[in-house]
Amino acid sequence: MYKILAKKDLVPQIHLFRMAAPAVAKKARAGQFVVVRIDEKGERIPLTVADWNEKEGTVTIVFMEVGATTARLALLKEGDAIADFVGPLGLPAEIEKFGTVVCVAGGVGAAPVAPIARELKKAGNKVISILGARTKELLFWEDVLKSTSDKLIVTTDDGSYGRKGVVTVPLKELLENGEKIDRVVAIGPVVMMKFCSLTTLPFGVKTIVSLNPIMVDGTGMCGCCRVAVGGETKFACVDGPDFDGHKVDWDLLAARQRIYLGEEKCAYEEWQKSHSA
Amino acid sequence: MAKLNLNRVAMPRQAPKKRAKNFNEVALGYSLVQAKEEAGRCIQCPKRNCVEGCPVGVDIPDFIRAIREGDMPEAVRVLKSKNALPGICGRVCPQESQCEATCSLAKKEAPIAIGRLERFVADWERANMGAAKSPKSSNPTGKPPGKKIAVVGSGPAGLTAAADLSKLGYSVTIFEALHVAGGVLMYGIPEFRLPKAIVQAEVDYVASLGVKIELDSVVGKLATIDELLADGYQAVFLGTGAGLPMFMNIEGENLNGIYSANEFLTRVNLMKAYLFPDYDTPVKIGKRVAVIGGGNVAMDSARCALRLGADKVYIVYRRSEVELPARREEVENAQEEGIEFRLLTNPKKFLGNEQNWVVGMECYEMELGEPDDSGRRRPVVKEGSEFVIDVDEVIVALGTRPNPLIASTTEGLKTTKHGTVVADEATGKTVKDKVWAGGDIVTGAATVISAMGAGKVAAADINKFLGG
Numbered sequence: 001m002y003k004i005l006a007k008k009d010l011v012p013q014i015h016l017f018r019m020a021a022p023a024v025a026k027k028a029r030a031g032q033f034v035v036v037r038i039d040e041k042g043e044r045i046p047l048t049v050a051d052w053n054e055k056e057g058t059v060t061i062v063f064m065e066v067g068a069t070t071a072r073l074a075l076l077k078e079g080d081a082i083a084d085f086v087g088p089l090g091l092p093a094e095i096e097k098f099g100t101v102v103c104v105a106g107g108v109g110a111a112p113v114a115p116i117a118r119e120l121k122k123a124g125n126k127v128i129s130i131l132g133a134r135t136k137e138l139l140f141w142e143d144v145l146k147s148t149s150d151k152l153i154v155t156t157d158d159g160s161y162g163r164k165g166v167v168t169v170p171l172k173e174l175l176e177n178g179e180k181i182d183r184v185v186a187i188g189p190v191v192m193m194k195f196c197s198l199t200t201l202p203f204g205v206k207t208i209v210s211l212n213p214i215m216v217d218g219t220g221m222c223g224c225c226r227v228a229v230g231g232e233t234k235f236a237c238v239d240g241p242d243f244d245g246h247k248v249d250w251d252l253l254a255a256r257q258r259i260y261l262g263e264e265k266c267a268y269e270e271w272q273k274s275h276s277a
Numbered sequence: 278m279a280k281l282n283l284n285r286v287a288m289p290r291q292a293p294k295k296r297a298k299n300f301n302e303v304a305l306g307y308s309l310v311q312a313k314e315e316a317g318r319c320i321q322c323p324k325r326n327c328v329e330g331c332p333v334g335v336d337i338p339d340f341i342r343a344i345r346e347g348d349m350p351e352a353v354r355v356l357k358s359k360n361a362l363p364g365i366c367g368r369v370c371p372q373e374s375q376c377e378a379t380c381s382l383a384k385k386e387a388p389i390a391i392g393r394l395e396r397f398v399a400d401w402e403r404a405n406m407g408a409a410k411s412p413k414s415s416n417p418t419g420k421p422p423g424k425k426i427a428v429v430g431s432g433p434a435g436l437t438a439a440a441d442l443s444k445l446g447y448s449v450t451i452f453e454a455l456h457v458a459g460g461v462l463m464y465g466i467p468e469f470r471l472p473k474a475i476v477q478a479e480v481d482y483v484a485s486l487g488v489k490i491e492l493d494s495v496v497g498k499l500a501t502i503d504e505l506l507a508d509g510y511q512a513v514f515l516g517t518g519a520g521l522p523m524f525m526n527i528e529g530e531n532l533n534g535i536y537s538a539n540e541f542l543t544r545v546n547l548m549k550a551y552l553f554p555d556y557d558t559p560v561k562i563g564k565r566v567a568v569i570g571g572g573n574v575a576m577d578s579a580r581c582a583l584r585l586g587a588d589k590v591y592i593v594y595r596r597s598e599v600e601l602p603a604r605r606e607e608v609e610n611a612q613e614e615g616i617e618f619r620l621l622t623n624p625k626k627f628l629g630n631e632q633n634w635v636v637g638m639e640c641y642e643m644e645l646g647e648p649d650d651s652g653r654r655r656p657v658v659k660e661g662s663e664f665v666i667d668v669d670e671v672i673v674a675l676g677t678r679p680n681p682l683i684a685s686t687t688e689g690l691k692t693t694k695h696g697t698v699v700a701d702e703a704t705g706k707t708v709k710d711k712v713w714a715g716g717d718i719v720t721g722a723a724t725v726i727s728a729m730g731a732g733k734v735a736a737a738d739i740n741k742f743l744g745g
Contacts, residue, residue, distance in 0.1 A: 023499050037456055043548060043557035044456075069557055084456045086493040216548065216558070219454050219495055220680050221464075221520040222540035226531055233524065233531060238682070252531055255633035259533045263559035270554050 001081035005058060010140035013065045014108055015074050016050070022057030024087045030115035031093025031210065031242055034061065035218040037084035038072055045069055046215045046237070049088060050111035059087070062111035068267040071275075089218045090241045094208070097124040099182035102174055103149065104130045104167050104196050106188020110141040112210055113187050118148040120185075126150050130170050132192070136161035167192065168199045175203045183208065186245060190254050197245030209245040211236045213256055228252050283387035286315040293613040297583050300468045300551055303610060304368070304396075312397040316344035319389045322381045327391060330379035332730030333437070335359045337376055337391055344394060353402045356395060361440035361483055362433065362729065364403065364475045365462060367396025370726045371604050403478055423448055424743055427510040428488075429496045429683065432460025433725045434516030434716030436483050437732030438739075442514075443486040445740050450510075452494040455547070460518055461717075462725070464547035465539070467577050469584070470607075473546070497686035502712060512711050512739045515698060516732060519677040519717035525569070529627030530673075532635040534561055538570070538578045538674035545581050560585065563670025567591045567638055569624060570674035571601040574722075576608065578672040579616045590616050591666065595623040595643050595656040621645070623656065625663060627671065637665045679718045687712075697721050705735030713739055 006018040024034060033048045051060035065071050076082070093116045101120050105113035110131055121127045129149035133139045134157045146152045153170045154162030163170065167188075175181055184207040186196035193209040200207045213225040213236050220238035227236050228249035234240065289305040290296075296303050307315065319341045327337040336355050343352035356363045372378075372392035380388035424447050428435045431453040439449045457463050459476045484490055496502065502513055522537035524530050541560065544550040548558035566582040568575050571594035579590045592611065594601060597620050601608055612618070621643040628637035642662035645654035678696045689709040691699040698707055698714045705713040715731025717723055 023494070027499055041549075041556045084493050086454070086456070086495060088498055089495065216540060216543055217455065219498075219520075220682065221522070222543050223522045223524070223537040224540045228531060233526070238680075252633065255533060256531070258632075259561070260559050263553065267554045267557060267559070 001083060002085035003081045004076055004078055007076070007078045010062065011138050014062060014138070014140060015065075016060060016062050016111075017076075018058050018060050019082075019085055020057060021059045021085050021087075024059050024085065025052045025054050025057050028052040028059055028088040029092030030095065030119045031112070032088035032090050033218070033241060034059065034085055034087030035089060035215065036061070036073070036082060036086075038069065038076075039083050042072075042083065043069055044084070044086075044216055044218065046089070046212070046218055048112035048210070048241075049115070051115055059085075062108065064108040067264045068271040071268065071271060086218065090237060091239070093119070093185070093210075093242055095119045095123050100126040100128065100180060101183045101185060102128045102130065102171060102181055103145075104132070104171055104184065104186040104188070104192075105145065106132050106167055106186075106192035107134070107138065109186075109188030109192070109210075110145065113185065114141055114144050114148060116185055116187075117145060121148055121150070125182075128174060129153070130155065130167045132156070132167035132188075134158065166195075168195050171196060172199050175200065175205065181205050184245075185209075190250060190257065193245060194248075194250040197248065197250075201246055207245040208242050209248060210241045211243055211248065211253060212241065213253060214259060227256075281320070281382065281385065281387075282318045283382070283385050285318075285387050285390050286311045286393075288390070288393055293615070296469065297580075297614040300584055302472055303469050306400055307393055307397045309401075312344055312394060313347065315390050316341045316394060318382070318387075319345070320381060324381065326379040326381060327376040327389075330376040332375065332726050333360050333733050335376075335395075340398060341389065341391070341394060344398065349398070349401050349405070352398045353406065356398050357402075357482075360395075360729070361437055361486075362479045363395050364399035364479055365433070365471060366726055366729070367392050367394075367399055368471050368475075369466060369724075370395075371724055373605065375726065399475075399479075403475070425450070425510045426739065427452060427505045427513045429502075429513065429515050430454075430460055430517040430716075430718075431458035431480070431490060432462060432516055432518050432716065432728065434518070434718075434728035434732040435460070435514065436480065437729040438514045438516060438713075438715065438736045439488045439732075440483045440486055441733055441736035442739060443483075443488045445736070445745055447740075447743070448489075449487070450489040450491060452491050452496045452499075454493070454495040454517075456492055457547070458490050458492065460516075461520075464543045465574065465577070467542065467546050467581050469580070470577065495682070497682040502683065502687040502690075502709075506711055511743060512713065514705070514732070514735050514739065515683060515707070515712065515714035515718055516716045516728070517680060517683055517718050518728075519697075519722045520680045521678045521696070522673070523676050523678060524673055525624065525675065527624060527626050529629055529635065532627050532629040533633050534563065534635040534669055535627060535671045535673065536561075538568075538574045538672050539677065541578055541672045542574070542581065545585070551581075551585060561670055562586050563668070565589045565591075565668045566670040566672065567593050567619075567666060567668045568672045568674055569593045570676070571596065571603060572674065572676070573603045573607055574676075575672075575674035576603045576611045576616075578674050580611055580614060582670070582672065583614055583616060587670070591619050591668075592616055593619045593622050593624065593638075593640065593666075595621065596653060597621055597645060600653045619666070621656070623658070628665070635668060635671055637667050638671060639663055639665050677717075677722050679721075683718075695721055703734070704738040705731055706738060711742075
């Protein structure tokens with residue numbers, strides 16, 4: 001069992017757990033993920049590592065309530081424990097001195113972007129971050145990203161905070177304004193990563209995205225997470241999760257994320273029924 | 278000499294129509310009377326060819342004699358002194374090509390049903406003695422325990438190596454990547470062929486010998502092999518199997534509704550998707566399901582799909598019935614349950630709809646040409662023979678390769694072009710100092726018992742290396 005040492009509700013639907021997981025903490029790197037299972041009947045779900053502390057033996061995960069499993073996870077409190085916490089899985093993000101890197105975080109993507117921005121800055125890059133959300137209430141970790149970036153631009157779709165609009169608008173401005181951008185890292189919903197990649201494509205700036213297909217084991221065993229990158233099939237769990245956004249088949253990814261839409265809805269409704277009762 | 282009795286006692290089984298709708302075990306096991314009757318057919322021949330035919334060298338005539346004499350505790354003792362996993366082996370070993378093939382009565386086409394008797398002994402023990410009461414290691418070497426050995430993977434090879442090494446007095450830790458121990462016995466072989474409670478009882482037995490099992494531990498991602506060696510482990514046994522599914526690399530393979538057999542079986546067996554939504558993991562339930570391949574994994578996948586409620590399940594295999602690599606018994610079980618075999622058929626591409634769901638499979642008719650390297654006649658495409666099978670789910674069961682994780686994170690291991698780890702067949706020793714390997718990671722996908730045999734061989738060699 002893995003104990004929840006601290007819990008924080010970042011925004012109403014997005015929660016942070018600091019987990020006791022010393023072995024994972026020792027090995028975790030920015031860009032990797034863990035597979036979590038709540039209990040005996042639970043499914044295995046991948047969650048990105050948002051932070052870790054080797055000395056304390058802790059790993060921080062951030063997740064959004066999107067279905068039965070994450071809703072069940074959200075009900076757990078400090079001191080509770082979950083059955084399984086497997087990791088660190090996937091390849092770490094590439095961290096080296098590229099020059100100037102733009103890190104774009106959409107919604108819950110702020111969590112995985114934060115350690116990547118921090119490590120990129122440590123490696124000597126100039127880091128410009130763009131943090132976007134639908135509305136002010138859904139923004140979190142502005143302070144964290146501010147501290148790990150040379151410059152931070154915040155956007156909300158409805159203009160309730162920061163600049164009004166989506167993240168691709170300031171991204172395009174940065175690319176157009178003459179400053180040499182050496183790399184872009186974009187993490188968030190599929191549609192956001194897709195449009196960031198489309199935005200950078202004409203500028204020829206390498207754009208790394210972190211893909212989040214459905215997974216089961218997370219160790220290369222099942223092939224559930226297969227994605228097409230540059231016309232080749234890859235397993236996101238072991239070949240990724242980071243890939244070149246200009247080569248990703250986004251439509252395939254979006255279609256494969258919908259495989260269990262019906263079952264997910266059924267499970268969520270069942271859970272809501274039993275939970276309210 | 279008494280007259281030979283050539284009437285094998287039949288295995289009671291669930292009726293095909295009934296079992297095709299449930300996940301309960303198909304074979305029901307002998308009663309004591311049936312077991313004694315079958316054991317009574319053994320002529321206790323002095324040649325003991327059956328023992329030769331067993332990859333782990335079980336003293337078969339001795340446990341059969343004990344059954345005949347009604348001394349079940351003795352039968353248990355004999356069996357378990359060589360085989361830590363008899364309930365598993367009695368169910369899934371291909372006895373017909375091993376011990377039963379070398380049985381003196383095999384010439385008369387009535388070999389003793391050794392597998393069924395093995396299963397009976399294991400089930401009797403579980404029902405009457407309980408795994409917890411199994412004798413702990415008596416440390417037969419008499420040397421103080423303490424030398425640490427790491428076993429990577431808790432499938433049949435790892436469990437066997439760990440059990441043998443623990444009995445020899447070593448301090449053994451198994452590292453398992455998944456959340457339960459058992460490897461392919463848990464995620465691959467379905468409940469109706471190998472109940473998971475039996476796997477867990479035999480895992481518990483291995484643990485009762487003093488073996489420590491660390492779950493959720495992905496070696497290579499957590500500690501590497503070299504870090505384990507630096508951390509005081511004096512030998513490492515790699516039994517990580519062949520867990521990487523192979524696809525065909527043909528058009529449309531990433532359509533929704535196309536599974537690797539590994540994924541489909543993992544969802545159903547390990548995650549218990551057949552109990553969704555009580556269990557959280559879902560699996561798609563197709564109406565018309567095609568399983569591509571002709572091995573045991575293909576049969577398992579097809580029979581799972583049928584039990585989940587498919588109207589029509591096809592086995593699509595590119596050769597003919599005689600070349601099917603699956604056990605005869607499993608092919609017959611599948612046929613009885615209504616699985617349709619589309620032989621000499623091979624997919625060309627998968628057809629999808631606008632939502633990326635598979636709706637059909639374009640196939641070639643095949644014919645058999647000259648024998649290939651495997652000795653089987655090579656399937657050849659009949660040009661212009663393309664036709665479409667309507668399907669809404671496809672399960673690709675074309676074999677697996679070792680996961681590259683261990684090899685890619687370990688300096689000094691030698692691998693083949695198939696991704697298997699090179700190890701001496703007689704000892705299990707790899708080219709890397711202090712590292713042994715056995716089972717599917719060395720041979721590619723094979724049988725449970727051959728993996729156990731390899732685990733045993735490696736355990737003996739590790740003991741020799743460590744001065745036992």
